[in-house]
Amino acid sequence: MKILLINGSPKGEKSNSLRLSRAFVEGLREVWPDAETEELVINDLHVEKCIGCLNCWKRTPGRCFQNDDMAAAIDKTREADLLIWSFPLYYYSLPGSLKIFYDRQVPTMKPVMMERTDGKGNGKHASRYDLSHQRNVLISTCGFCYYKGNYDAVKAQFDLILGVGNYETLFCGQGEMFPVPFLKDRVEEYLGHCREAGRDYASCGCILPATRAKLDETIMPKDKFEEMADSYYAHCAAKAAAREKAAAEAAARGE
Numbered sequence: 001m002k003i004l005l006i007n008g009s010p011k012g013e014k015s016n017s018l019r020l021s022r023a024f025v026e027g028l029r030e031v032w033p034d035a036e037t038e039e040l041v042i043n044d045l046h047v048e049k050c051i052g053c054l055n056c057w058k059r060t061p062g063r064c065f066q067n068d069d070m071a072a073a074i075d076k077t078r079e080a081d082l083l084i085w086s087f088p089l090y091y092y093s094l095p096g097s098l099k100i101f102y103d104r105q106v107p108t109m110k111p112v113m114m115e116r117t118d119g120k121g122n123g124k125h126a127s128r129y130d131l132s133h134q135r136n137v138l139i140s141t142c143g144f145c146y147y148k149g150n151y152d153a154v155k156a157q158f159d160l161i162l163g164v165g166n167y168e169t170l171f172c173g174q175g176e177m178f179p180v181p182f183l184k185d186r187v188e189e190y191l192g193h194c195r196e197a198g199r200d201y202a203s204c205g206c207i208l209p210a211t212r213a214k215l216d217e218t219i220m221p222k223d224k225f226e227e228m229a230d231s232y233y234a235h236c237a238a239k240a241a242a243r244e245k246a247a248a249e250a251a252a253r254g255e
């Protein structure tokens with residue numbers, strides 16, 4: 001069993017989502033102690049944008065002309081039995097760097113046009129590779145209070161890419177609360193639920209309803225969360241205004 005945790009947060013090690021993903025992997029490894037685990041940090045890779053030439057289907061089928069880290073990354077993703085996509089929600093979607101990483105998967109697909117049978121979209125492409133051994137989990141935090149409703153675009157996209165029911169999700173609101181010191185105990189409790197979700201997934205192939213119910217509880221009550229978030233950003237704005245005023249006064253004095 002090879003687990004590949006793809007850290008798609010531009011914040012790298014400081015990612016809130018990564019904390020959930022690592023807890024989930026810890027849970028997996030309690031059930032699968034022999035599993036090999038590797039982390040791929042999108043931020044650390046040199047990945048150029050897809051330029052849309054489709055030469056990976058025409059001149060050099062299966063291979064992109066760009067000489068960057070993508071070919072090696074594709075080898076890693078192909079070999080993995082379980083891909084964990086860990087990312088923040090940006091504008092109700094994937095962060096740009098992860099979208100670029102996904103766009104660069106085109107060489108792994110065959111161009112032949114195929115019909116869909118799942119009632120989603122119309123048309124699809126098949127992989128060049130046998131990925132029947134592979135499963136996918138999406139783990140993500142977002143900034144609003146609740147995750148529900150905010151991931152509709154992500155789910156619509158992955159329903160088309162991976163197929164409805166072919167992936168598991170662990171989404172969580174209030175992501176910016178994870179590093180807050182006074183919430184340490186609550187965050188540890190929540191990460192415990194993520195570990196439990198990992199154990200469920202390794203044992204049953206899904207997150208069980210009892211665990212899901214715990215994961216669906218907010219980190220903080222909505223009113224307290226929103227009050228705290230709003231007053232924090234108001235405090236930041238006041239400090240920024242004070243800094244700008246001091247800089248303008250210094251400039252006026254000729255300093």
Ligand SMILES: Cc1cc2nc3c(=O)[nH]c(=O)nc-3n(C[C@H](O)[C@H](O)[C@H](O)COP(=O)(O)O)c2cc1C
Nearest residue numbers: 009015016017088089090091092141142143144175
């Ligand atoms: C460019 C940008 C766009 C964002 N868009 C959303 C959004 O659409 N909905 C939301 O709830 N949070 C949004 N957020 C907040 C992040 O999803 C949130 O801070 C998340 O916990 C960051 O995760 P990470 O630490 O794993 O990178 C956005 C943040 C940034 C920087």
